[in-house]
Amino acid sequence: MAKPLNAQQTKPRILDAAEGLFAEHGFAATSLRDITKEAAVNLAAVNYHFGSKTALLSAVFERRISPINEERLRLLTELEKSASGQPLDLHGVLRAFLLPPFLKMQEWGESGRKFMQLVGRTHSVEASEQMHEAFFKHFEEIIVRFTHAFENILPELPKQNLHLRLQFVVGAMAHTLVWSQKLDQLSKADPNHPISTFEELLQFVAAGMGAKHPPHTLEDIR
Amino acid sequence: MAKPLNAQQTKPRILDAAEGLFAEHGFAATSLRDITKEAAVNLAAVNYHFGSKTALLSAVFERRISPINEERLRLLTELEKSASGQPLDLHGVLRAFLLPPFLKMQEWGESGRKFMQLVGRTHSVEASEQMHEAFFKHFEEIIVRFTHAFENILPELPKQNLHLRLQFVVGAMAHTLVWSQKLDQLSKADPNHPISTFEELLQFVAAGMGAKHPPHTLEDIR
DNA sequence: GTCTATATGCGGATAGAC
DNA sequence: GTCTATCCGCATATAGAC
Numbered sequence: 001m002a003k004p005l006n007a008q009q010t011k012p013r014i015l016d017a018a019e020g021l022f023a024e025h026g027f028a029a030t031s032l033r034d035i036t037k038e039a040a041v042n043l044a045a046v047n048y049h050f051g052s053k054t055a056l057l058s059a060v061f062e063r064r065i066s067p068i069n070e071e072r073l074r075l076l077t078e079l080e081k082s083a084s085g086q087p088l089d090l091h092g093v094l095r096a097f098l099l100p101p102f103l104k105m106q107e108w109g110e111s112g113r114k115f116m117q118l119v120g121r122t123h124s125v126e127a128s129e130q131m132h133e134a135f136f137k138h139f140e141e142i143i144v145r146f147t148h149a150f151e152n153i154l155p156e157l158p159k160q161n162l163h164l165r166l167q168f169v170v171g172a173m174a175h176t177l178v179w180s181q182k183l184d185q186l187s188k189a190d191p192n193h194p195i196s197t198f199e200e201l202l203q204f205v206a207a208g209m210g211a212k213h214p215p216h217t218l219e220d221i222r
Numbered sequence: 223m224a225k226p227l228n229a230q231q232t233k234p235r236i237l238d239a240a241e242g243l244f245a246e247h248g249f250a251a252t253s254l255r256d257i258t259k260e261a262a263v264n265l266a267a268v269n270y271h272f273g274s275k276t277a278l279l280s281a282v283f284e285r286r287i288s289p290i291n292e293e294r295l296r297l298l299t300e301l302e303k304s305a306s307g308q309p310l311d312l313h314g315v316l317r318a319f320l321l322p323p324f325l326k327m328q329e330w331g332e333s334g335r336k337f338m339q340l341v342g343r344t345h346s347v348e349a350s351e352q353m354h355e356a357f358f359k360h361f362e363e364i365i366v367r368f369t370h371a372f373e374n375i376l377p378e379l380p381k382q383n384l385h386l387r388l389q390f391v392v393g394a395m396a397h398t399l400v401w402s403q404k405l406d407q408l409s410k411a412d413p414n415h416p417i418s419t420f421e422e423l424l425q426f427v428a429a430g431m432g433a434k435h436p437p438h439t440l441e442d443i444r
Numbered sequence: 445g446t447c448t449a450t451a452t453g454c455g456g457a458t459a460g461a462c
Numbered sequence: 463g464t465c466t467a468t469c470c471g472c473a474t475a476t477a478g479a480c
Contacts, residue, residue, distance in 0.1 A: 010463080025250075026250055043465090044463095045464070045465095047457060048463070053456065053457095159412075160411050161417060164426075165426055174393065174397060175390070175393020175394075176390065179389065187382060190380070193380060195380075195386070203433050206433070254474065264445095266448090269476075275475095
């Protein structure tokens with residue numbers, strides 16, 4: 001009960017440090033020296049345990065993305081079961097997609113917050129093309145399953161419009177995750193009326209996804 | 223009519239090259255060697271003309287952000303004038319905010335597309351804290367004027383919720399600008415039914431901003 | 445204003461002792 | 463598995479000739 005200070009192994013220490021520094025300063029701007037110093041391990045440990053800086057970044061993604069996407073699919077499957085053939089609910093499916101990252105972020109505390117920042121950054125084209133592959137391969141099943149669900153919920157919306165709108169959802173979500181700390185401060189600005197960033201986002205994108213089609217034309221707006 | 227090849231000066235060549243490379247690979251991952259090679263100028267030219275790599279990035283921002291935000295304010299002022307005291311229209315104000323970056327992007331062609339990618343990247347925390355200041359100082363007046371306009375349009379929505387929703391708008395916009403090339407391909411996937419990415423975005427965020435408040439509770443959704 | 449040459453330091457990665 | 467020492471290339475930045 002008195003020596004767990006050094007009990008933490010080298011690998012997770014490196015992962016934690018890398019996660020935080022990549023999130024704060026970006027992949028290219030973070031050196032292995034920064035990481036090993038922060039993790040209080042030897043410089044050579046990164047290459048010994050992970051092989052290279054790029055492989056380390058992959059490992060950072062691996063650790064967090066899988067549980068999030070598994071939870072998304074679990075929630076979606078649950079919805080499909082309890083609907084038993086009936087069309088799904090727009091709010092519900094959006095919630096299945098959006099809730100897991102917010103939940104896991106809370107569950108993981110500060111480390112989770114940093115990771116989400118890194119994810120948001122990656123959405124905006126950080127890192128090389130190879131990194132993008134390593135990142136997006138984790139989302140293939142998610143994209144297929146959720147797109148299909150939304151197509152069934154909104155059969156009248158042309159697919160192109162639907163797919164665009166899903167991109168807007170992703171954009172709003174990514175931005176919210178990146179700035180979650182500041183936005184949460186905003187949510188609590190009035191202590192008599194604390195609101196949930198997540199719930200507000202869900203409300204917003206549900207309205208956006210359900211916006212009636214076709215939209216106003218330029219003429220209507222002027 | 224036969225020698226304009228070398229007529230272009232060094233400074234704009236550097237700006238163009240830097241804009242493109244910062245957008246594609248990020249600030250930290252782009253070296254002055256990459257830039258001067260792409261611009262076909264001497265390595266020392268950057269430091270001679272701009273002083274440093276960071277100052278060059280500032281200059282890249284300077285050149286493009288000002289015209290966009292001036293146009294935003296011009297459109298908003300125009301709306302206020304023609305409304306002559308009446309409350310403004312939600313669609314109209316959102317359009318005044320969102321249209322200028324899309325218009326300028328088109329106007330500037332490939333260079334504009336790259337710049338918008340860079341802006342989207344910066345929204346997601348690229349670069350250092352100093353760079354952020356240099357970036358966001360261009361938006362102070364925009365934030366004040368537009369926030370005020372939205373508060374008047376949606377007086378029943380608590381300010382915290384309103385401010386959060388504006389962040390969602392910014393997130394969807396930034397993501398759309400970053401991925402504009404791919405999303406435009408999506409918009410034209412069906413040649414019989416080409417749609418406008420911008421109009422679809424406007425429709426989406428207008429519905430989101432106008433979503434009724436208070437939202438469903440967690441209980442309603444389950 | 446533009447060039448070459450170079451100062452100076454940091455980057456990822458590794459060899460080899462322990 | 464962990465350490466020190468080091469390779470070697472590339473980074474930004476500058477000095478000084480033209």
